Amino acid sequence: xxxxxxxxxDIPARMRLYMEEVPEQYRRLLTLLFVFIEWCPPFVAFYPxxxxxxxxxxxxxxxxxxxxxxxxPLRIIGDAVKxxxxxxxxxxxxxxxxxxxFTVSGRDWDPVTVEHRPDALVQLGKSL
Amino acid sequence: MIHHLDELRRGFEISxxxxxxxxxxxxxxxxxxxxxxxxxxxxxEAGPMLTPTDMTRNAxxxxxxxxxxxxxxxxxxxxxxxxxxxxxxxxSSVVNSAIMMRLPDYVRRQWIEDDGLDYLGTDxxxxxxxxxxxxxxxAPTPLEVQGRRNLLVRDALTAVGIPNGPLPRAVAGCEGSNxxxxxxAGSKKQSVDRTYVADAVTDGAExxxxxxxxxxxxEGGKAVGVAGFVIDPKGLRRLASFVVRAPxxxxxxxxxxxxxxxxxxxxxxxxxxxxxxxxxxxxxxxGHFNEVVDPWLGATQGWGGLSADKxxxxxxxxxxxxxxxxxxYGDIGEQFYTDLTEVKHVSVLALVYRAKVTGSVRPxxxxxxxxxxxxxxxxxxxxxxxxxxxxxxIFEIGAKGVTLGISRMxxxxxxxxxxxxxxxxxxxxRDVTMTANHIFGSVPMSRDRRRGAVDMEGxxxxxxxxxxxxxxxxxxxxxVNPQATVMALSDIVSRRMAELPA
Numbered sequence: 146x147x148x149x150x151x152x153x154x155d156i157p158a159r160m161r162l163y164m165e166e167v168p169e170q171y172r173r174l175l176t177l178l179f180v181f182i183e184w185c186p187p188f189v190a191f192y193p194x195x196x197x198x199x200x201x202x203x204x205x206x207x208x209x210x211x212x213x214x215x216x217x218p219l220r221i222i223g224d225a226v227k228x229x230x231x232x233x234x235x236x237x238x239x240x241x242x243x244x245x246x247f248t249v250s251g252r253d254w255d256p257v258t259v260e261h262r263p264d265a266l267v268q269l270g271k272s273l
Numbered sequence: 274m275i276h277h278l279d280e281l282r283r284g285f286e287i288s289x290x291x292x293x294x295x296x297x298x299x300x301x302x303x304x305x306x307x308x309x310x311x312x313x314x315x316x317x318e319a320g321p322m323l324t325p326t327d328m329t330r331n332a333x334x335x336x337x338x339x340x341x342x343x344x345x346x347x348x349x350x351x352x353x354x355x356x357x358x359x360x361x362x363x364x365s366s367v368v369n370s371a372i373m374m375r376l377p378d379y380v381r382r383q384w385i386e387d388d389g390l391d392y393l394g395t396d397x398x399x400x401x402x403x404x405x406x407x408x409x410x411x412a413p414t415p416l417e418v419q420g421r422r423n424l425l426v427r428d429a430l431t432a433v434g435i436p437n438g439p440l441p442r443a444v445a446g447c448e449g450s451n452x453x454x455x456x457x458a459g460s461k462k463q464s465v466d467r468t469y470v471a472d473a474v475t476d477g478a479e480x481x482x483x484x485x486x487x488x489x490x491x492e493g494g495k496a497v498g499v500a501g502f503v504i505d506p507k508g509l510r511r512l513a514s515f516v517v518r519a520p521x522x523x524x525x526x527x528x529x530x531x532x533x534x535x536x537x538x539x540x541x542x543x544x545x546x547x548x549x550x551x552x553x554x555x556x557x558x559x560g561h562f563n564e565v566v567d568p569w570l571g572a573t574q575g576w577g578g579l580s581a582d583k584x585x586x587x588x589x590x591x592x593x594x595x596x597x598x599x600x601x602y603g604d605i606g607e608q609f610y611t612d613l614t615e616v617k618h619v620s621v622l623a624l625v626y627r628a629k630v631t632g633s634v635r636p637x638x639x640x641x642x643x644x645x646x647x648x649x650x651x652x653x654x655x656x657x658x659x660x661x662x663x664x665x666x667i668f669e670i671g672a673k674g675v676t677l678g679i680s681r682m683x684x685x686x687x688x689x690x691x692x693x694x695x696x697x698x699x700x701x702x703r704d705v706t707m708t709a710n711h712i713f714g715s716v717p718m719s720r721d722r723r724r725g726a727v728d729m730e731g732x733x734x735x736x737x738x739x740x741x742x743x744x745x746x747x748x749x750x751x752x753v754n755p756q757a758t759v760m761a762l763s764d765i766v767s768r769r770m771a772e773l774p775a
Contacts, residue, residue, distance in 0.1 A: 148610050148613055148614075158662070162334070163333055163334060163337060164505075165508070166334060166337035166343070166507060166508070167337045167343035167345070168342060168343050168509045169508060169509065171342065171343050172359055188403050190311045193305075195466070201606075205605055205606040208605055209605060209606075212605075212680065213396065213680070213681050217703055220680065220703070221353060225351055227600070227603075227605055228600035228601070229600070230334075231599050231600040231603050231609075232332070232333040232403065232596040232597065232600050232648055233333065233596075234596075235594075235595045235596035235599055235600075236330070236332055236333055236334070236594070236596040240613075241330075242597075243613065244595060244613050244614075244616045244617065245567075245616070245617045246595065247449055247567075247569065247570075248330075248451070248452075248570050249449055249450050249570065250448050250450030250452065250459050250618065251456065252325075252328070252329075252330070252458050254325075254326045254460075255328070255329045255330055255331075256329070256331070257329055257330040257331045259330060265567075265569060266417060266418060266420065266449050266571065267417075267568055269420065269421065269567075269570065
């Protein structure tokens with residue numbers, strides 16, 4: 146679909162940087178979350194492998210199932226992993242470019258570069 | 274003078290006339306008034322001072338650095354409700370949409386009749402609003418920076434008969450860059466670090482950033498100062514200790530931090546501190562349109578309206594960095610990628626509901642606030658009924674679908690009747706995607722002997738020389754964005770402290 150994948154958006158390395166910035170108790174919680182998700186499939190879903198060794202379809206099924214679970218802690222886990230991965234993905238310039246995002250205000254210093262269209266609001270005003 | 278981390282690494286110990294804990298909207302106004310009155314004023318802020326180059330569109334990274342709990346603060350209870358609070362010089366005024374609205378008449382009447390805030394019936398409050406609005410250049414958001422997203426919300430509210438208009442904001446020369454949440458790098462937002470804190474510094478106030486208060490010093494029933502630690506904003510490590518002695522102590526650390534700090538120091542005003550706590554429940558929905566909306570274009574929250582039929586419900590346009598919006602509303606896998614191709618066709622209509630629910634704030638073992646709130650089904654029902662009005666508005670102006678933000682159901686719904694039917698179902702609080710960024714009432718100002726923790730002068734009951742000047746003071750939810758009223762109440766309290774004309 147033209148959107149960048151996890152490699153192009155450098156998710157593992159950027160996740161490590163993010164975890165260095167969050168307060169320590171949340172760093173511990175995030176670590177716990179990833180460890181749990183990696184090792185839980187045999188115990189909570191009777192999959193015989195670690196999460197990262199499952200097929201893409203199985204991984205999606207698992208996360209979807211957790212997010213829809215009536216057991217609230219499992220739902221929190223599903224929402225948390227989905228939420229944090231989405232945040233990492235959509236804060237990469239390539240992902241923002243793929244959705245067509247642009248800005249009227251340039252930030253030369255910002256590593257998250259977004260197409261700069263300073264007159265976009267003026268152009269919109271003319272078209273309305 | 275503003276002191277930064279590098280010069281504070283060894284700690285400090287000073288004496289002054291007044292110390293203010295917190296540099297957000299409440300603390301900043303108090304500091305400006307007290308410094309103007311000639312008092313030696315010290316402001317202590319837990320977070321760093323931000324410059325434009327600290328502002329990045331990497332929203333999770335920005336939040337990790339500059340929001341309390343790295344942006345992961347929640348209200349617990351029967352759901353985990355995110356509550357975003359700024360942790361930097363200027364507090365949440367640096368990272369909010371700068372919406373400034375006066376207290377609605379029905380709330381003002383309640384505060385007078387139920388809680389004895391008689392001066393709200395005079396023009397004292399109005400004069401305080403006038404001063405604040407003038408200093409912050411508050412004005413309706415100009416049409417030129419609305420963008421299609423805001424204007425679609427205007428059309429949707431008009432279609433369902435909700436009185437609406439451009440939202441009044443503290444922004445001078447808005448560029449419409451839509452970066453309010455990650456800081457206004459163009460320096461157009463009149464956040465209090467750039468206005469009231471700057472005024473206080475001009476009048477001789479000293480500001481200590483990265484300085485988090487942990488202890489309120491009390492001797493013989495009188496507050497005599499505060500103590501705490503210099504904190505490295507990256508990772509929040511303690512670097513050194515500090516002590517500030519002062520015969521006047523003002524706590525303005527926000528509705529979560531303030532009651533936690535007081536209770537952590539054994540100060541509870543007869544049990545009234547932290548026993549009550551209120552929040553506006555925020556919900557949002559994405560409207561999907563055929564036209565290209567380019568939702569990242571225009572003021573973050575430029576248009577809105579208050580329901581005339583349902584007092585306490587405010588509808589407003591909203592946008593957030595896609596990384597945050599889709600963390601809450603997005604799907605996973607292939608559907609996620611499909612939805613991304615549609616983002617440019619989306620507008621967001623949010624509602625803020627003045628929930629009739631009381632929670633509590635208690636400190637944990639480290640003194641950090643633990644907020645709890647149990648939301649009855651009747652309040653969820655009221656919020657979902659308000660959401661039905663928004664759904665009708667969105668479909669009325671030609672949307673081809675909505676995303677409601679209710680878990681355990683299909684994300685996008687393409688028929689109005691299906692969306693209304695979904696909202697008619699019984700949902701638990703944990704099923705509904707909510708936020709609670711407006712929090713208040715945890716150290717309430719009230720003549721009610723059981724509920725009131727603070728007297729009409731802003732003084733905490735039971736301890737002399739200790740004032741409160743933030744959203745904790747509200748006796749009940751404001752029904753509109755609280756920043757203007759926080760600043761007006763702080764203006765009144767601090768003018769009385771400084772014996773300035775009200």
